[in-house]
Amino acid sequence: MRTTVKVLGTGLLLLTVTACAANSGAGAPAASGPGSSEPPTASASASAPATLTPTLGPPPSRTVGRPTQGIAPGDDVIAESQVDARGLPEGYPRSLVRSLDGRTLTLQAEEGGCRRIxxxxxxxxxxxxxxxxxxxxxxxxxxxxxxxxxxxxxxxLSAPLGSRTVVLRQG
Incomplete structure (x- = not known):
C-alpha cells in the first residue's frame, strides 16, 4: 500500500513538473533560424540566449497627468472668502475649483441613487x-x-473670474 501511494505521488509530481515546463517553454528546443526545422547546434544555442518578450500592460491613458479624482494640476480651489453660499440650503454642494485661465469654474459634488445635481x-x-x-x-x-x-x-464664464465673488443660489 505504501509503495502504491509513493508511486502515484511521484507520478503526479512528474506530471505537474512536465506540464509546467511545457507551458513555460523551458523544455522546448529553439530553432536555429526563422522557419527552420533543424535542431540548433551547440554554438547557435550558446551565442543566442533565449529572449523573453516583455508583457506590456494596457496602453497609457489619454488623460495622463489629469487625476480622476480631486483637483487637476493647474486648477485652483476658490477661497471660501470669495464664495457666498448663504443662499443654498443645507446639503447642497459648495466646492468650486477655478481653471488655470480663470474662465471655467468646476462645481465638485457627490451624487448617487436618485439624487442628481x-x-x-x-x-x-x-x-x-x-x-x-x-x-x-x-x-x-x-x-x-x-x-x-x-x-x-x-x-x-464670459470673462476670467479674477477677484469677483461667486454667489451660489438654489435654482
Missing part, C-alpha cells in the same frame, strides 16, 4: 458671478440604488 451660470457682473445649483431627488417612497459618485459640473 446640476448647475449653470446665471448673471455675471463686474463684482459677482451667480451660479444656480439644483438638486433633485426621487419622490418619497421610490426605491433608489445605493451608490455615490463624484461629479464635476463645468461652468464657463
Amino acid at each position: 446640476s448647475a449653470h451660470v446665471g448673471d455675471q457682473t463686474a463684482q459677482q458671478v451667480v451660479v444656480l445649483v439644483a438638486v433633485t431627488s426621487a419622490p418619497k417612497g421610490q426605491m433608489c440604488p445605493d451608490y455615490i459618485r463624484e461629479i464635476k459640473v463645468p461652468l464657463v
